[in-house]
Amino acid sequence: MMNKKFLYTLLALVLMTASVSAQRLSKETQSDITKTVAAFIKSTINNDYEGVLKHTYPKLFTMASKEDMLASLQGMEAMGLHMLVDEMGIKRIEALHETEKDQYALVNYTTKMRIGLSGQLAEPNAMASMEESFKNTYGKDNVSFDEENKQFNVSGEKFMVLIKEEAYGPEWYIMEWNDEIPEVISALLSKEVIEKATKRIKP
Template sequence: MKNRLFLLLVLIASFASNIHAQDLTSLKTEAQKTYEASANLNFDAIFEHTYPKVFEIVSKEQMKEMFDQMMANDQFTIKLIPVAPNFKFGNIKKIENKLFCVVEHDNAMTMKFNTPMEGAEDLIATFKASMKADEVTYDKASNTFSIKMRSTMIAIADEQTKNKWKFLNNDKSGQLFNMLFNEKIKTELGL
């Protein structure tokens, strides 16, 4: 009897470990796809990997328009630079029947201004503070800032996503996250 009980416990533990490994494996795969879609500004793929409740707040068309305006306007043009993301995955946590994981990754971009910059040093400090950028440099000849930073996205698998991993970029203020999830979830994720 003890041997059967022991064998049953080992099988249950093995099954649970296998489920966690599958979740982490699929999470890593989906995080890579999401990063590549963002770095290449592939809107269809970005929207496919975005947590669907986001589109209850802002439509896909509005989001694409915001991206377009943010990436190129009268003042500057932003280009995302694909880099090795060097993902760091937090623990997968089940909170309120949803799976969450905080995923950090490297990000890089250039911001080329259309008119010559005055006070580039002040802007370097501003970018470092507002974007929490690790490295900001300015090339006067091309009137371009290069920005490297760690970014955070929240992976979510729940009923809304049919238990597939979808992502939400965690802006530094956390406004979008706060619109979708409660304080308990935010606290448990350490945000």
């Protein structure tokens, strides 16, 4: 099973839509990435967690099984987490790294959402853990708590890596870039991809 820190990070999983600008990507590649992201967005907004995991980078399931992730995502509302995405939009899609067999792209996106808490997650320890996770992920100035409605208001810019590897077939998959869990990033991506992404994200 996932530990709480990993689960809270996973709960922050949200995505994006809107206009796309691409750098050094072919029209076919841009189209394929856009379709993957659009499907991922639709699944996220509709709380279709099977759809979300369908487009998630399969290598992630070597760290936590797809079944465990699905159970955790489906159990969010029962735990007391209610997420509503108000806005999301892609700012930029650009080529990141390429080998003979594999290809990687970087997506910069904005998001704005409300995350209501009740039950177990409204308890002080759980709220503190989630607040810390959100602030680490989106920046402390982009997270506030509405005491009256018992909900976090979260906004900011994020990055994700789009991945197409021969080992997993011809499809593009999505991996959220989260500095809060560097051990996950280093376990899943090559040194070259990490170095290039880091330079783009933190110039």
